[in-house]
Amino acid sequence: MLEITGTVQADKITPQLLDSNPIERERGITIKLAPVAMSHKGYTLNLIDTPGHVDFNYEVERALQACEGALLLVDATKGVQAQTVANLRLAKNLGLTIIPVVNKIDAPLANTSAAIRQLKQLLNIDIEPFLVSAKTGEGVKNLLDHIISDLPSPSLRGGTPTWQSHSTHPFQALVFNSTFDIHLGVIAFVKIVSGDLHHGDKLEFLNSGQSLTASEIGIFSPGRTEKKIIASGNVGYIITGLKDIRRVLVGDTLCLSTQIKQVSPIPGFRKIHPNVFLDLYPAEGSQYRDLVDALEKLKLNDSSLTTQGINSPILGQGVKVGFLGMLHAEVVGERLEREFGLPVISVSPSVEYKVQLRSGEEKCFSSPTDFPDPAVITKSYEPMAAVNIVVTSPYVGAVMELCQDLRGSLVNVSYLDELVEIDYFLPLIEVITTLHDSLKSVSQGFASMDYELSGWQEAELVKLDVLLNHELFTPMSVITVKEKAYYKGKRISEKLKEAIPRQQFEIPIQVAIGGQIIARETIKAYRKDVDAKLHGGDFTRNLKLLSKQKKGKARMKQFGRVSVPQEAFLAIAKS
Template identity: 45%
Template sequence: MKPLNSQTEAQQIEVPSAHPDKVKSWSTEKIRNFSIIAHIDHGKSTLADRLLETTKTISARDMSSQVLDNMDLEKERGITIKLQAARCEYKGHVLNLIDTPGHVDFTYEVSRSLAACEGALLVVDASQGIEAQTMANVYLALDNDLEIIPVLNKIDLPAAEPERVIGEIEGGIGLDCSNIVHASAKSGIGIDDILQSIVELVPPPPAPTGGAFRALIFDSYYDPYKGIIVFFRVVDGCIKSGDKVRFINSKVDHDTVEIGVLTPNQVPKEYLMAGEVGYLYGSIKDVLDARVGDTITLTSEFKKSLLPEYKEIEAMEGYAESVPMMYAGLFPVDADDYENLRDSLGKLRLNDASLTYEPESSGALGFGFRIGFLGLLHMEIIQERLEREYDLDLIVTAPSVVYEVETTKGEIVMVSSAAKMPEQQLRAKTSEPYVRIEVLTPSEYNGKVMELGQERRGILKDIKYATETRSTIVYEMPLAEVITDFFDQLKSRTKGYSSMEYKLIGYRESPLVRLDVLINGDMAPPLSTICHVDQAQRTGRGLVNALKEFIPRQLFKVQVQAAIGAKIIASSSISAMRKDVTAKCYGGDISRKKKLLKKQAAGKKRMKMMGNVEVPQSAFTAVLKIDKSEGSGD
């Protein structure tokens, strides 16, 4: 008989020699699994630092700011991109903190992290109050039936208004705040109270049923030396180092080389039991084998060899493959970097299973890739990581959403770029994705928010007053209107005091057209865009005017046009750089000057036929800035 490695004496038990799944005396009473819910910049990462520091999980010399944020990009932007997990001890209890990304783009990963917990700390900035993303994640936590512990952070700030914010939490969410914890993660105020609340209020994981091993994957990432490392929460049974496991949805089997817990450093263990949170790695080479939300169990052959009575188990509910919300083209500035870009995307996908890409070619930009993103922030992060980590210079085309087109033959075509849009005569019906968007704003800005919503083809659904001074405005609007500069405009019009959260609600029929851009009569597919027929004229006019500013002048006149099919709807021209060839003519007959000008004109005409117009990166993002900013005057 061999004792199980465990952090607490209360949990040390004897493991039968047959298999740890036989263990029925295992107790989960001393385990607490919790997450932290907070809006961006409300102090989530700082609070995690203080919890690890107070419980002496990390020594003082190893402590650093935002210790759970591994990437420089996370620390610079002040956001969590890749979630982490950390195990600490407090008063004889094992506390497993499962960190979550804080942005709307990563909602699915947040939902899977919350599914691995029994409780959540709701951290609210005492000076800013409830924000949209906080509300969205609270609803996710309530859907997962979590015990929510409200925490009022940053109470030591001069601008803190504890009473007002408590009123918002009670009125907007309906949580009882009579015992709310007042804290300051930066100053270390109230940290012990938070830890005590976790121990007292968060329920322990359900006791093991004696059934087969099951675990929920809430994250995975690529390590260059160990391969794919999987983070999981054991739901039932037990796993031992060396077991053969199966990922149910991926339908792949792997041997485990090592299992262990995260403190947050990886500490190997011999066993992990029901309720515990840990990691494993083995012969896993592709992150697509270990997707977030998948269920791990033992392989059939392995189970039968040990325990013949075990039957196949079903995957846990909630698994979904990530679906891109928008697409954009990525092209290397130097064509020789194409292979490097392909290899870099392959390596990056090892850390991000939600990244999808396929080869794409363009007459103007050469060879590149069409990449699917979860949202605008996801796109920015991927672009920045490629440029930083793999030393690439990239051109990114304007993002577009996925449209649904029904052809005249009755076929449904999903269109992710304007280049793939069927010709007008072949389209029977076009539909675009709609989102439900909730904007939290001070009530004094309600008019400006509603004005912005109307400009973006939004349908006003509801206005709720959380308090006398704070409102929630609910709109349904096309996703294409949101992914451009909607958030920038919202912040601008409300002086930075508003926040937003959105979710996809399905497709709705809309009259859509493909707007093509012609430069010197040649089609420029990367600049083509799909837009609503009522906005086509304004979009086309704004686009050609923007391109006129961005495209540098040539030695010949350049014509820039916007067209729907064969119909030109907007046109502009970039005048040629002119050299005064008559400068040396001092007097004499006028025909001499005309002869020189005629010769120059013939040369420019020949140059126009042979010359290429170089379109800079800024021109490809011009489509993001145009019709929206100009539309307010219409």
């Protein structure tokens, strides 16, 4: 599209042009959305390339609210995925016009006819989806023409086209993304809903109350192009001059400071809360300050990250970091190592739990160290997720068995040609730690999943403590439900036995609930054959050397420190 509309010259087109981050290019995914303005046959088309992964669901929702229509893009080599279904639901809930498109029709592994049948069933339509190849350009011109003819022009909520009467309506804009520039400060990505935006306007956010001056405004083509005025219906950017990205909330409404009483907030705004928490410790204890500084720099461009300083008697100082999901956590960890040269030790992921105390107070916590005394807890709750799985029919039985093992409740099963769509209600911690990897395993890679938070469910929670050489190792403590505690404790001890290297002394690995040991494994010590040099003579000489060795091992066990590698923490996460 960028090439056909002349937005980018043919000789400057590169693969994944809108994916600016190297990790996006390597993984072949979109992490940060990217807007671009194109001109075609006298019309301005604002394209927003959104992420497809569930971790960035809120970003997609806000971007869709800035649009009048959506291209539902399906890969001809993969067919409909769980993310396709989830994003279609978002677009339908917002009342957008949907244009179905099948891409990569030129790929050697393309099964175009199956993708067409699946899209028709999913959308309940009889018309053929558009068949395109982004690589060769086949079908793209026809698609552009239908975008102009089929999608409505920007309008007010009442239906009046804003370009006819923008001067009579107060200025109102939706913030659907933000980024940080070291020289310019926070740059807000906005959709002008009504009125016009002028350079130098005094603006204010309705939800946060933050005021600013539009020191520079413009559009994306695809780089920033400065303008003096942006008319209603357009997508553009505002250089705010603010130095803290957390002051610009995605989904907030912007208006002129003088019209704040005339404008109502655009519905759908909510603050982003992390779903997954990980404790990060620098591999070298002296790099703690470097880790804090690196995370602060990452937070400049990622307002969804939350950080809190923690201290462990075993691993030293670290940071508790909140993420949107496990992919988000992986990307941040990769960026820490690649951009800042900071390898980190990450302990088992956790989610936010809720307990009701005897005093009537409710307490939320995400770390096992904050788990209250069981004697003062009356009820405990764990977060739940509504999970949507799309899988080919031969693997339905294996997928349903996996979900049942993870304490899931079946909600619905529906069929899309050769694909089966399964809806389950599952504990969020099981979705994050187990479901994704196991799903790919039991379906041989043919299943995809999507999930969203779906309230709380009462559960009997317990804390599992890990003792290494009879010493409590707090970073390895985990929260689980009582019915799975014994199984999980056994798995943890077995995994740790495989992951922790042998030492010069015997290491007992114990898993306990309170004072009760529920699982134990022992890592045997290295043993030198001390009587190998003895040939003949009285047997008491052998006994003397063996007794001396035994005393040395006992002394080592008393004073020795257990060396715990990163693999041991990964073993806990996957147990």
